[in-house]
Amino acid sequence: MFNNSNILEPLFWIIMGGLYTVFIIGLAMWLKDMKVKMNWWKWSLTLLWFILLSITVAGGFTLIGENELRAGLLFMAVPGAVIIVAGVALGRFLLRNTNEEKDN
Amino acid sequence: MDKINRRKFIKSAGLAGGALSLAGVAGAGYSAGADKDSFTGYGRTAYGEDQFFNRKPFLVDKPTYVQEGEPVRITSIEDIFKRNGELSRLMFSRNGDQPAWKPSDGLDALPGYLRAYYQANPGAFDEFIKAMQKGREQRTNWDKYRDKYFIADAWSNAHSSPIRGRSSFPAEPQGKPEESDFRGVNKKRLKLKSPRHGSELLKKICYSFGASLAGIAKVKKEWVYQGSLRGIGRVDYEVPSHWKYAVVIAVPHEWDSMYANPTYGTSYDAYSKLRFIAGKMEVFIKELGYSARPHVPPTSYDLVMPPLAIDAGMGEQGRNGILITPELGANTRLAAITTDMPLEPDKPIDIGVSKFCKKCRICAEECPGGAISFKDTPGEVIRGYRRWKIDQNKCFTVWNSVATSHARGCRVCLSVCPYSRKNNWIHNFAREADPRDPTGLLASGLLAMQKKFFTYPGGQEYLPPPDGNNRTFGEAPGWLRTEEWFDL
Ligand code: SF4
Numbered sequence: 001m002f003n004n005s006n007i008l009e010p011l012f013w014i015i016m017g018g019l020y021t022v023f024i025i026g027l028a029m030w031l032k033d034m035k036v037k038m039n040w041w042k043w044s045l046t047l048l049w050f051i052l053l054s055i056t057v058a059g060g061f062t063l064i065g066e067n068e069l070r071a072g073l074l075f076m077a078v079p080g081a082v083i084i085v086a087g088v089a090l091g092r093f094l095l096r097n098t099n100e101e102k103d104n
Numbered sequence: 105m106d107k108i109n110r111r112k113f114i115k116s117a118g119l120a121g122g123a124l125s126l127a128g129v130a131g132a133g134y135s136a137g138a139d140k141d142s143f144t145g146y147g148r149t150a151y152g153e154d155q156f157f158n159r160k161p162f163l164v165d166k167p168t169y170v171q172e173g174e175p176v177r178i179t180s181i182e183d184i185f186k187r188n189g190e191l192s193r194l195m196f197s198r199n200g201d202q203p204a205w206k207p208s209d210g211l212d213a214l215p216g217y218l219r220a221y222y223q224a225n226p227g228a229f230d231e232f233i234k235a236m237q238k239g240r241e242q243r244t245n246w247d248k249y250r251d252k253y254f255i256a257d258a259w260s261n262a263h264s265s266p267i268r269g270r271s272s273f274p275a276e277p278q279g280k281p282e283e284s285d286f287r288g289v290n291k292k293r294l295k296l297k298s299p300r301h302g303s304e305l306l307k308k309i310c311y312s313f314g315a316s317l318a319g320i321a322k323v324k325k326e327w328v329y330q331g332s333l334r335g336i337g338r339v340d341y342e343v344p345s346h347w348k349y350a351v352v353i354a355v356p357h358e359w360d361s362m363y364a365n366p367t368y369g370t371s372y373d374a375y376s377k378l379r380f381i382a383g384k385m386e387v388f389i390k391e392l393g394y395s396a397r398p399h400v401p402p403t404s405y406d407l408v409m410p411p412l413a414i415d416a417g418m419g420e421q422g423r424n425g426i427l428i429t430p431e432l433g434a435n436t437r438l439a440a441i442t443t444d445m446p447l448e449p450d451k452p453i454d455i456g457v458s459k460f461c462k463k464c465r466i467c468a469e470e471c472p473g474g475a476i477s478f479k480d481t482p483g484e485v486i487r488g489y490r491r492w493k494i495d496q497n498k499c500f501t502v503w504n505s506v507a508t509s510h511a512r513g514c515r516v517c518l519s520v521c522p523y524s525r526k527n528n529w530i531h532n533f534a535r536e537a538d539p540r541d542p543t544g545l546l547a548s549g550l551l552a553m554q555k556k557f558f559t560y561p562g563g564q565e566y567l568p569p570p571d572g573n574n575r576t577f578g579e580a581p582g583w584l585r586t587e588e589w590f591d592l
């Protein structure tokens with residue numbers, strides 16, 4: 001982010017680490033309040049999905065930074081659409097289990 | 105209540121953290137893409153860090169070019185620049201004499217060795233005449249384009265200045281190689297610990313002089329030109345026994361101008377750098393007590409560079425006929441120093457370029473001259489090797505057609521090649537993952553994205569009107585655009 005600053009660059013990644021931690025703690029609370037039972041593989045799938053989303057966003061903006069606006073937008077739109085659909089499917093899957101539990 | 109509020113707060117902070125971290129990766133991605141320091145080379149490191157790709161997993165015993173039949177040395181007349189050099193000596197008078205030949209005299213009036221070439225290569229003579237005609241149009245039209253490309257032309261001319269004339273560096277060899285390559289060699293030699301030490305030392309010195317890539321190859325006789333030898337002239341000769349090894353070096357063109365080919369880029373930036381590095385290497389090796397002979401661009405070579413560089417483990421040949429290296433892609437320019445210093449040669453590599461080029465064809469689609477093959481596989485066996493071959497004559501016609509002050513090149517096939525990319529995370533993923541994927545699926549996926557997502561102007565568009573629209577592959581950088589600095 002701040003490639004030529006050896007003060008701001010590490011600071012940026014420390015802040016990013018903080019943001020990810022807050023995000024995961026917040027997400028855990030959301031899921032708990034929604035009565036979603038998580039185990040290791042459900043967490044792995046959820047985090048993998050978020051990592052893929054992050055990589056797609058980073059990839060798209062990397063290409064935009066390289067002056068390839070069209071390629072960057074398409075990079076986010078095409079794999080991005082697949083990831084969003086996968087995210088919706090994953091969300092439904094996680095929530096369906098809770099609904100089944102509620103029905104029982 | 106407090107607890108509920110705290111819980112709500114953490115949940116909201118979690119949402120905000122997720123959104124901000126996505127914004128953060130977007131920013132980090134943008135900055136990785138825009139960072140000029142992720143262009144490889146151009147003197148950023150004196151310690152070999154530009155050669156960042158780990159070649160070890162891809163070392164092979166045999167190079168990826170395919171031998172079919174008995175290798176034959178290339179005659180100098182088969183090289184367009186050496187051939188054109190001979191023609192220009194005939195066409196342009198020295199010391200006010202009448203020119204010995206002019207195109208209107210026709211093929212029959214050419215000396216036998218040139219006539220024989222053109223008779224064996226039907227169409228080449230007509231293409232040469234077309235290139236001359238285009239060259240005249242190019243010079244006439246330059247008035248129209250001069251202002252637009254004023255800085256680019258000045259920049260190119262500045263780069264070519266150390267190459268022109270008698271004072272060029274390194275000086276051309278004079279006399280037999282057995283004399284000129286040993287001229288100035290230090291009589292006092294120290295005992296080298298081993299050939300491996302020799303190779304490592306010379307590579308480190310190459311980097312310290314500004315080389316981005318360096319490799320060592322054993323000189324194969326089939327890579328040595330026949331029919332003309334620098335320092336002697338037109339002669340058939342045996343490969344000198346002291347041309348045992350070649351230290352091969354590579355640098356890229358300045359990247360932003362290279363992407364803005366054909367009109368904003370130049371070949372001379374890389375050429376002049378290579379000449380300084382190779383010339384200094386000649387002196388260094390001679391100081392160590394061994395013979396040395398630099399082979400440098402644009403035309404001062406006694407050896408053909410790409411196969412030598414393949415042997416030196418630097419890369420593989422692409423469909424565009426150019427060496428493709430993992431670090432620089434097709435933006436790789438080469439020079440070499442032949443020597444009798446005991447060295448350990450590097451092994452060739454296989455990073456899948458030959459396979460990728462069979463599917464890709466981007467350079468063929470973008471070449472303004474139709475000089476690059478569209479075939480599925482390298483179709484021709486040339487002097488004992490099956491390989492991609494570009495039509496040099498058609499290529500040279502494009503040099504004489506684009507909107508530059510003189511025929512100073514095209515290089516579109518360097519710019520458009522998907523291997524010519526930055527040293528940043530996204531391209532490094534492709535660099536590292538593609539050669540490790542035995543299924544080829546990743547390569548197909550990357551290629552599909554390359555073709556669908558990126559904008560390619562299309563072959564003819566790079567030419568001036570009426571054939572095209574003077575398009576460039578990438579946008580010209582501000583520092584090369586006249587309108588940014590001068591009132592037009
Ligand atoms: S330099 Fe230009 S004309 Fe020559 S092969 Fe490459 S793209 Fe074609």
Ligand code: SF4
Nearest residue numbers: 422461464465467521
């Ligand atoms: S543009 Fe494609 S086909 Fe041409 S050299 Fe590069 S990878 Fe090979």
